Amino acid sequence: EAGVAQSPRYKIIEKRQSVAFWCNPISGHATLYWYQQILGQGPKLLIQFQNNGVVDDSQLPKDRFSAERLKGVDSTLKIQPAKLEDSAVYLCASSLGGGYQPQHFGDGTRLSIL
Amino acid sequence: LAKTTQPISMDSYEGQEVNITCSHNNIATNDYITWYQQFPSQGPRFIIQGYKTKVTNEVASLFIPADRKSSTLSLPRVSLSDTAVYYCLVRTNAGKSTFGDGTTLTVKP
Numbered sequence: 431e432a433g434v435a436q437s438p439r440y441k442i443i444e445k446r447q448s449v450a451f452w453c454n455p456i457s458g459h460a461t462l463y464w465y466q467q468i469l470g471q472g473p474k475l476l477i478q479f480q481n482n483g484v485v486d487d488s489q490l491p492k493d494r495f496s497a498e499r500l501k502g503v504d505s506t507l508k509i510q511p512a513k514l515e516d517s518a519v520y521l522c523a524s525s526l527g528g529g530y531q532p533q534h535f536g537d538g539t540r541l542s543i544l
Numbered sequence: 545l546a547k548t549t550q551p552i553s554m555d556s557y558e559g560q561e562v563n564i565t566c567s568h569n570n571i572a573t574n575d576y577i578t579w580y581q582q583f584p585s586q587g588p589r590f591i592i593q594g595y596k597t598k599v600t601n602e603v604a605s606l607f608i609p610a611d612r613k614s615s616t617l618s619l620p621r622v623s624l625s626d627t628a629v630y631y632c633l634v635r636t637n638a639g640k641s642t643f644g645d646g647t648t649l650t651v652k653p
Contacts, residue, residue, distance in 0.1 A: 434587070450608055461639065472643030473588065486640065521587050528639030530576045535587025 432456065434536035436522050448510035448541045451539045452455055455504070455524030461485075462499055463533060464507050464530045465521040473521055479505065509541075545569040545633040545642050554564040562619045564647050566632030569613050577608060577615045578641065580631045588631060588643075592617070619649075627651045 435454040443449050455462050460481050465473035476495065478486040481502040490497070494513070499505040511515055519540050525534040548566045556562045576595050580588035592599055594606040594615070597614040605608065605618040619626060 436581075465643075470645070472645050474643070478555070478639070525639070528638050530593065530635055531639070532578065532590040532593060533588075536590070537586050540585075 434522055434524055434534055436520075436536035438539055439537070440540050440542075441491060442544065443512055445514055446511040446543050448508065449500065449512055449521070449541060450506050450508045451520050451522075453505045453507070453522030455522070456534055459524035459526055460502070461525045461528050461531070462505050463523040463525075464497055464505070465523065467482055467519045467538070468475075469518070474506070477534055478528075507516075512543050514543050517541060545636065545640055546572065546575060547642070548632045548634060548644045548649075550630075550632050550644060550647045552645070553650070555652060556622055557648050557652050558623055559621050562649060564617045564619075564630055564649070566617070566633075567614045568632070568634045571612050571634050572636065574637045576604065576635045577616045578633045578635050579604070579606065579611075580633065580643075582631065582646070588606045591630075593635075593640075598623050622649075622651045624651050624653060634650060 435530040464476045466506045476490045477497045479499040482499045497507045519538040521538040523535045525531040525533045546568045578593040579591045582588040584615045592604045592606045607616045631646040633641040633643040
């Protein structure tokens with residue numbers, strides 16, 4: 431089965447610019463997650479969707495980050511405006527459902543802010 | 545969410561068995577324990593998950609004592625390609641979990 435697809439793989443922008451990341455989950459997976467992984471740390475959950483509804487966005491900096499999952503399939507994560515501390519890898523994951531279903535991760539987008 | 549504690553790093557040699565222990569003192573009754581592996585420039589990859597006693601698959605075993613306050617991931621006969629970061633997570637039935645900073649395993653020839 432095809433894995434979680436993310437694009438772009440790398441992105442370099444200047445601070446205060448905007449950026450968007452795209453994720454296509456594994457077909458049939460209802461739950462989609464976005465994580466932020468800063469170098470040397472474990473992934474931190476930003477937002478969790480169940481189909482096209484938000485389940486948990488408690489750690490999403492909503493003044494600058496937004497995410498949507500239209501039609502309950504692919505998803506975009508946007509940062510506007512970017513700050514230096516947003517430099518990180520942004521990982522998307524999907525699972526068949528919530529609960530105990532294992533998450534399948536994409537290889538992420540590495541974002542560098544100049 | 546139960547917090548997990550793992551060693552920051554471990555070293556091993558090829559062919560040895562490696563055991564990585566994770567403590568999760570505040571695990572709730574319905575929580576599961578899940579382990580992921582992450583290589584550089586890749587996303588985490590699911591290894592194994594369990595609730596109690598012992599779970600085994602083709603790559604690892606997971607040992608969970610009766611009090612469930614800790615768990616041990618066992619990797620038999622490691623090779624250089626097992627060098628990676630290993631994360632222990634506690635997952636709730638709502639699908640919530642928190643990654644810690646993981647254990648960096650270095651396998652030497």
